[in-house]
Amino acid sequence: MDRPDFFELKNGEKAKLPFTDKEYQNRVSKVRKVMSDNDMDIAILTSMHNIAYYTGFIYCSFGRPYGCVVTQEKIVTISANIDASQPWRRSYCDNVIYTDWKRDNFLRAIVSIIGRDEPPKTIGIENDHVTLDIKDKLNSIFSNVVFKNIANHLMKLRMIKSDEEIQIIKDGARIADLGAEEIVKHIKPGETEIEIAIAGRDRMEREIAKTYPGAEYMDTWVWLQSSINTDGAHNPKTNRALQKGDILSLNTFPMISGYYTALERTLFVEEVDDASLKAWDANVKVHKRGLELIKSGIKCSEICEELNDLFAQLGYLQYRTFGYGHSFGMLSHFYGREAGLELREDIDTVLEKNMVLSMEPMIMIPEGKPGAGGYREHDILVIKEDGVENITKFPFGPEKNIIKN
Numbered sequence: 001m002d003r004p005d006f007f008e009l010k011n012g013e014k015a016k017l018p019f020t021d022k023e024y025q026n027r028v029s030k031v032r033k034v035m036s037d038n039d040m041d042i043a044i045l046t047s048m049h050n051i052a053y054y055t056g057f058i059y060c061s062f063g064r065p066y067g068c069v070v071t072q073e074k075i076v077t078i079s080a081n082i083d084a085s086q087p088w089r090r091s092y093c094d095n096v097i098y099t100d101w102k103r104d105n106f107l108r109a110i111v112s113i114i115g116r117d118e119p120p121k122t123i124g125i126e127n128d129h130v131t132l133d134i135k136d137k138l139n140s141i142f143s144n145v146v147f148k149n150i151a152n153h154l155m156k157l158r159m160i161k162s163d164e165e166i167q168i169i170k171d172g173a174r175i176a177d178l179g180a181e182e183i184v185k186h187i188k189p190g191e192t193e194i195e196i197a198i199a200g201r202d203r204m205e206r207e208i209a210k211t212y213p214g215a216e217y218m219d220t221w222v223w224l225q226s227s228i229n230t231d232g233a234h235n236p237k238t239n240r241a242l243q244k245g246d247i248l249s250l251n252t253f254p255m256i257s258g259y260y261t262a263l264e265r266t267l268f269v270e271e272v273d274d275a276s277l278k279a280w281d282a283n284v285k286v287h288k289r290g291l292e293l294i295k296s297g298i299k300c301s302e303i304c305e306e307l308n309d310l311f312a313q314l315g316y317l318q319y320r321t322f323g324y325g326h327s328f329g330m331l332s333h334f335y336g337r338e339a340g341l342e343l344r345e346d347i348d349t350v351l352e353k354n355m356v357l358s359m360e361p362m363i364m365i366p367e368g369k370p371g372a373g374g375y376r377e378h379d380i381l382v383i384k385e386d387g388v389e390n391i392t393k394f395p396f397g398p399e400k401n402i403i404k405n
Helices: 021-037 048-055 105-114 131-142 149-159 163-184 194-212 227-231 274-293 301-315
Strands: 042-045 068-071 074-082 093-096 122-125 144-150 223-227 247-252 263-269 357-360 364-365 373-376 379-384 387-390
Touching: 021 042, 021 048, 021 149, 021 364, 042 048, 048 068, 048 074, 048 105, 048 149, 068 105, 074 105, 093 105, 093 364, 105 131, 122 131, 131 144, 163 194, 163 223, 163 247, 163 263, 163 357, 163 379, 194 223, 227 373, 247 373, 263 274, 263 373, 274 301, 274 357, 274 364, 274 373, 274 379
Parallel strands: 042 122, 074 093, 122 144
Antiparallel strands: 042 068, 068 074, 223 247, 247 263, 357 379, 364 373, 379 387
16 A cells, blocks of 8 residues: 655634634745845745644644644645644645655655745745754755744744734633632632632633634643742642642633733732732732833833842842843743843833733742742733733732632
């Protein structure tokens, strides 16, 4: 039996994607302009976030390579046979499937799309994602090709959100609030981090399915951290039972068709000691000032500088652990980082209309010191022509978040 190296399969009908065809057409046209402006004959995308952003298809690699070939005439995803026709159904464009029967069939599929008769002179690749192995093999096929990094260009395009993107992010922020509301109902001594987190996650997933009945549902989760487990922003939940007086870090993360949003709050179980209250108040003051500073025309580094000064005045600058916020969008910040839009000392990007980013100051006081624990608040803001819209509604601070159930 002759088994193919690659093939096409249109099984079923195209699914309804989270965005209109016009939205995807606009995105792809901007990629093609980048290619034209930078003398790239073709682009080969390999990251989950860029393939999802430009085609609608979110892959799960399981150790296999995935790709998307963009030329001035066509755009085609390349996927593994294990996914059958789902990549075609869930994408705006065409799809080629490669098989496992022979090593490097992924590369043969790329060649089938590009062709050998007029090999490209320049290929745009994602330097921050493509493996050296894939790059070397492409070089062996197209021996005289010049590779150019397209990743930074694409990141800058993703940093400015369309109206359709902003709507899905707003829905995500609303659903994150609902998850937090559900979590608070379950907070009391004796309840475990894992069980409380499950309640919040289930509430969000049901609301996502209600709001987006035709979507794919994946990677919505909750971290509910307590006591020393609050010291890291991304510490997984555990089976620890809550105790009276515990510091908590509530983190809800709904994912809608690849668009990830977040809500993060500091809470205490029933009571808070004086040292912890002082640290909490300091972080809240910085958070409030940060919300005031975010606006069109200011540099990321300028926001960071002023908030650093405020933390220093309050006596807590030495306890900062990371930047003050970051961009939100396609698989950002979890899988695909829009690193050009972060509130850090070394980022001079000027904020502009239709950027979406968080304000999330955090301090961590080590165990054994008064007020030990991690304190963090987190809101998401949309920069508009006439101001800023805070799309996070769940309250923050000691007045609302000392939980007594």
